[in-house]
Each structure stands twice: as structure tokens, then as C-alpha cells.
Amino acid sequence: MSTARTTIDFDRTGKQIGFVDIPHSPHEDAWGATRIPLAVIRNGSGPTVILEAGNHGDEYEGPIALGELLRELDPGAVNGRIIILPAVNTPAVDAGRRTSPVDGLNLNRTFPGDATGTITQQISAYVSEVILPLGDAFVDLHSGGSSLNILPSAIIEPAADPVLRRRNIDAVLAFGAPLTVVIDNLGEPRTSTATAVRAGLVTIGTELAGAGTVSLDALAICRRGVRNVLAHFGVLDPASATPPARPDAILRIPGHDGYVLAPTAGVFEPFHALGARVSAGQEAGRIHNLVNPSREAEVVRYGAGGIVYGQRQPGRVVIGNCCVTVAAPYEGEIS
Incomplete structure (x- = not known):
């Protein structure tokens, strides 16, 4: 049973901004807690949309956009409930790292979590066991972090149920990113989005630039996209949405062949810019031993x-690092 506690009342009308406290007793603090920021904005009878960012601590556009939203949004403009976790992996966000400095774990490879495990496992357990059952839809905002620069895109998490798959596609298209990409993380079941899909929630992901910086273009896409999704579900006035341009095609990472991994250590020199069209067998770059x-x-x-x-990003690689990722046309059902 989880020892996490919050003073937030998920059923109360209005805006509440607080924390989830998870008891934590490291050397420096005998009776302390890891505090996870949490906000709930509720009004009317519409659906519940869960907004999550900071799953990885070196991905900045999502936490910025959700922090702004929870401060600015008037509850009177809401029809339903918005649950906001703007920095869900707080230890990693504080450290600016993909993985937690507390236990070394990648939160997005620990779902559905363990309520009696390490801090990271307890965070994912709280999301899985407490937050997701409250929701109708789930938005998980990612970017490439400090190790990748990715074309800004909205992500479709595959779903076996055709009805849920169709609803996922519609919601991701409503986000209005320049690209729409299907990513299944090679079938990885331990991500937050895979867990949300298993729980039956309409699920939207993103990859918004990265390279360890804040992209102004990607941040604008994120701000607009979050509000577009809330309007798509009727939680915000649908008239407030920015009409998304339907992409020419939906893309996907084509399994293992879509990843170019480093066979040796050194510095990677790419031969093509982001967005360039390439073919199988073509030289992607080279790794220099300086x-x-x-x-x-x-x-x-x-x-x-x-x-x-x-x-x-950055250029230095060791064996097994991802140097380049390719996205190819998605051949599944779109319309």
C-alpha cells in the first residue's frame, strides 16, 4: 500500500495547487519527503484530462508549458477536470537528468511501479494506481532531452483495441504538431503511455526538440497543443482551439532498423540534417576516435x-548509443 499523501481533493470544484508527499529518509533527512507538484482544476461535468511532464528531468518544454497553464487557467473556463503533474519526476527535474539521482532509475521504464519500492518506483505506482484511474485521457509531454534532438512531433501510442486506437489518433492529430509519429518503444510495456493505454485512457505523447535546451518553436507548439487537446475533449471551449493542419502522412519508427546505434566509442559526425530524406544502406555518418x-x-x-x-546530442558516443533515428511512412489505418 502506498504511503504517498496529498492534501489535494480531486473532487473539489475550483483550482488547487499542492504536492504529493512520498516519505523519504536519506542520510541528509531522517523524516523528510519527496514532494511531487500536483494541481487540479475542476468545474462542470466534462471529462478528466491528465497532463504530465517532467517524466524525464532534462526535457523542459512540457514542465514550462504546464506550469504556465496551472497558474493562468481560470477554473470558470473549464468544463471537467484537469489533473496536472508538471514535474512528475521531481528528483530528476531538480537535477536536470533523464534518470533520478536518488536511485538511478528511468521513471519511464518503471511503470506500473511498486508502492513499496524506490522513490522512482513509488512515483510511477502513484500515477498508475491513483492518478490514471481518475482520467479519461492522458497527455505525456516529452522532448529529446540532453542526448537527442528530435523533430517536434505528437506521438501515437499503439493500442490493440481499434476503437481506442482511433480515438488516440484523433486526439494526437488535434494536438496539431508539425509531425505525427507512431512510436511503440520496441514494444516496451513499462512506459507511462503504454500503461495509460492498457488502462483504457485516450493517450497522447510528444517529442518536442531537445538537445538539452528550450526550443522556442517547440515550446510554442507545446503551449498551443495542450490547449488544443483540452478543447478536443471539450474541457476548454472548442472554439478556442487553433485548427490543426492535417499532416501529409503519419510516420513511425520502423522497429530496430529505425535506430542507428554506435558500434564503437568516439565522436559522431552526422551526414544529414534533421528532416533529410535518406534510404536504407546509405551512410548515416561516421564515428571518429580523437x-x-x-x-x-x-x-x-x-x-x-x-x-x-x-x-x-552531444557528439560523444559510446558503444550502443543511439546516433540517429529514422521515421518512415506509417502503413496502418489513419482515417
Whole structure:
């Protein structure tokens, strides 16, 4: 049973901004707690939309946009309930790291969590066991973080149920990002979006630039997209949405072949910019060994054709690092 506690009343009308406290007793603090920011805005009888950001602590557009939203939004403009977790992986957000400095875990590989496990596992358990059952829809805002720069895009999490899959696609298209991409994380079941889909929630993800910085373009897409999704579900006035341009095509990362992994350590030199069209077998770049200049750079090649969707940031790599990601046309049902 979870020991997490909050003073937030999820059923109360109005705006509440507070925390979820998870008891934490490290060397520096015998009876302290890890505090996870939480806001609830409720009014009227509409659906519940859960907005999450800070799943990874080095991805900044989502936390900025959700912090602004919870401060600015008038409850009178809401029809339903918005649950906001703007920095859900607070230890990682504080440290600006993908993984938690407390236990070294990647929150987005711990779902559905463990209420008696480490801090990261307790956070994912609280989201899985307390937050998700309250929701009708779930939005998880990501970017490429400090290790990738990704074309700003809204993400479709696959769903086996065709009705839910259709609703996911419609909601992701309503977000209005420049690109729409299907990403299943190679079938990984331990992500927040995969868990939300299993729970039956309409699920929307994003990848909004990255490279360890705040992209002004991606932040604008995020701000607009969150409000578009809330309008799509009728939680905000549908007339307030920015009409999304329907993408020419939905893309997907084509399994293992969509990832170019480093076969050696060194510094990766990409041969193509983000958005470039490439083909399977084409040279993607090369890895230089800077401390052994007599050694020839090692060329790496694309395993699939499509567009360059994500690229390594920074340049230094070790064996197994993702250097480039390719997105190809999605051949599943769209309309």
C-alpha cells in the first residue's frame, strides 16, 4: 500500500495547487519527503484530462508549458477536470537528468511501479494506481532531452483495441504538431503511455526538440497543443482551439532498423540534417576516435529509409548509443 499523501481533493470544484508527499529518509533527512507538484482544476461535468511532464528531468518544454497553464487557467473556463503533474519526476527535474539521482532509475521504464519500492518506483505506482484511474485521457509531454534532438512531433501510442486506437489518433492529430509519429518503444510495456493505454485512457505523447535546451518553436507548439487537446475533449471551449493542419502522412519508427546505434566509442559526425530524406544502406555518418588519429573513422549506415527524425546530442558516443533515428511512412489505418 502506498504511503504517498496529498492534501489535494480531486473532487473539489475550483483550482488547487499542492504536492504529493512520498516519505523519504536519506542520510541528509531522517523524516523528510519527496514532494511531487500536483494541481487540479475542476468545474462542470466534462471529462478528466491528465497532463504530465517532467517524466524525464532534462526535457523542459512540457514542465514550462504546464506550469504556465496551472497558474493562468481560470477554473470558470473549464468544463471537467484537469489533473496536472508538471514535474512528475521531481528528483530528476531538480537535477536536470533523464534518470533520478536518488536511485538511478528511468521513471519511464518503471511503470506500473511498486508502492513499496524506490522513490522512482513509488512515483510511477502513484500515477498508475491513483492518478490514471481518475482520467479519461492522458497527455505525456516529452522532448529529446540532453542526448537527442528530435523533430517536434505528437506521438501515437499503439493500442490493440481499434476503437481506442482511433480515438488516440484523433486526439494526437488535434494536438496539431508539425509531425505525427507512431512510436511503440520496441514494444516496451513499462512506459507511462503504454500503461495509460492498457488502462483504457485516450493517450497522447510528444517529442518536442531537445538537445538539452528550450526550443522556442517547440515550446510554442507545446503551449498551443495542450490547449488544443483540452478543447478536443471539450474541457476548454472548442472554439478556442487553433485548427490543426492535417499532416501529409503519419510516420513511425520502423522497429530496430529505425535506430542507428554506435558500434564503437568516439565522436559522431552526422551526414544529414534533421528532416533529410535518406534510404536504407546509405551512410548515416561516421564515428571518429580523437585520441587515436591513426585509426580511420568508422562509418555507420541507415537500416531503414525515411526522414532523419532524431539525432544524437552531444557528439560523444559510446558503444550502443543511439546516433540517429529514422521515421518512415506509417502503413496502418489513419482515417
